[in-house]
Amino acid sequence: MTKPIIRIHDIETNQIIDREMTDAEFAVFEAEQATKNAIRAEEAIKVAEKTALLAKLGITEDEVKLLLG
Numbered sequence: 001m002t003k004p005i006i007r008i009h010d011i012e013t014n015q016i017i018d019r020e021m022t023d024a025e026f027a028v029f030e031a032e033q034a035t036k037n038a039i040r041a042e043e044a045i046k047v048a049e050k051t052a053l054l055a056k057l058g059i060t061e062d063e064v065k066l067l068l069g
Contacts, residue, residue, distance in 0.1 A: 004029065 003021040010017070021029060054061060 003026045005018050006021055006025070008017040008019070009015075054064070059067075
């Protein structure tokens with residue numbers, strides 16, 4: 001598997017350099033992606049739980065707002 005490409009733009013010389021991530025940069029990149037995926041999964045679980053609860057109660061989100069508002 002090839003590593004993602006990093007683009008560096010030197011504004012002073014207007015030179016553009018494209019290079020592969022180093023091993024350290026790639027490790028950080030993968031860790032950040034894993035964290036983002038975990039957060040998305042947690043958010044999806046919360047949405048599913050909320051939807052299931054609303055269905056169980058037989059009310060809509062607007063009705064919940066009216067009750068709590």
